[in-house]
Amino acid sequence: MTLTALFSAEQLDILWRLMISMAAGTAIGIERSYHGRAAGFRTHVLVCMSSSLAMLVTIYQAQWFPGISESVRIDPTRMAQGIMTGIGFLGAGVIMKEGLSVRGLTTAASIWITATIGILAGIGLNFPVVAGTVLTICALSLFRWTETMLPVFHYAFHHVSFARDRALPEEEVRAIINGYGFEISKMSWRLDHLGRTFEYRMTIRSRKLRNASELAHAWSGNDKVLEFRITPL
Numbered sequence: 001m002t003l004t005a006l007f008s009a010e011q012l013d014i015l016w017r018l019m020i021s022m023a024a025g026t027a028i029g030i031e032r033s034y035h036g037r038a039a040g041f042r043t044h045v046l047v048c049m050s051s052s053l054a055m056l057v058t059i060y061q062a063q064w065f066p067g068i069s070e071s072v073r074i075d076p077t078r079m080a081q082g083i084m085t086g087i088g089f090l091g092a093g094v095i096m097k098e099g100l101s102v103r104g105l106t107t108a109a110s111i112w113i114t115a116t117i118g119i120l121a122g123i124g125l126n127f128p129v130v131a132g133t134v135l136t137i138c139a140l141s142l143f144r145w146t147e148t149m150l151p152v153f154h155y156a157f158h159h160v161s162f163a164r165d166r167a168l169p170e171e172e173v174r175a176i177i178n179g180y181g182f183e184i185s186k187m188s189w190r191l192d193h194l195g196r197t198f199e200y201r202m203t204i205r206s207r208k209l210r211n212a213s214e215l216a217h218a219w220s221g222n223d224k225v226l227e228f229r230i231t232p233l
Contacts, residue, residue, distance in 0.1 A: 013124075014056055021052035021121035024133040028114050031140050037094075037107045044114045047090070051083050051118025059123060080119050087115040110140060153205040156212055160219060160228040161199035164191070168224060173200055176218065181211040197226060203233075 025048030026041070033040030058079045091108035117132045158177075162168060168176075170187075177184055187202040206212070212230050219228040 010060070014060070017056065017121050017124055018049060018052055020126060020129055021048045021118045024048050024117045024121060024129055025114055027133050028110055028117075028136055028140070031137055032107060032110060037104075044111065047087065047111055048114045048118035048121070051087075051115045052122035054079055054083050055119050055122025083115055083119060084112070087112055106140070110136065151207065153207060154209045154212070155203060155205045155233040157201075157231040157233060158204045158215075158229065159199055159201040161192070161197045161226045162224050163226060164196055164198045166224045167198040170200070177202075177204060177215065180206075180215040180218065181208055182206045182215065204230075 022045055025045035028048075029041035029044030032044060091111045094107045094111065095102065095104040097103075113132070113136050117129055117136070120132065121129045160173065170189075174184060182204040183206070185203050185205070187200060190199040190201060191197070192199055209232075212232065216228070216230055219225050
């Protein structure tokens, strides 16, 4: 028994659009799962399919709004707007702040574009679905390699503390940090532990990530240093 015998042409069209949205969500979700993201395979599949289902409501509005006439106008773009608004809550849920670093922005963006691809699948625009899926996977995977090749600054939050009577002058601290290839911005000063320790806090940046380990080694060998921390951002 063939599918045409079981389903009408309209039902087959709906099934085809849902399968396309499922395939698109699968392709993007596999890439996210491969890199260990919390919102991975199943999340992206469900986001894409749900967006497609929501848009099918507007495409086949005659099924749930019988007797529609030329005097009645239904704007299908409002459904798309509602979908994208709702996806914002899901995207915000995967963005996490860990200390001074923020993670999950790329995954939130992938959820957002997966919802958009699902909308296109629901409408029936198959070419932009395929093109959008391929380009999204390229952005998530191939551009990851490109990003590592770009000459970028590596930022870190840095603080170093001394005994109050043995604190290094600011000029010397700056000279040591600059000597290991770092630039300093937003330096602050703090007297802590009832005035017993003096602490410098700052944001530092360098072109080379390994400079952080070299700076850490330098501070660990300095007998005047009570404590230091280098936290990559």
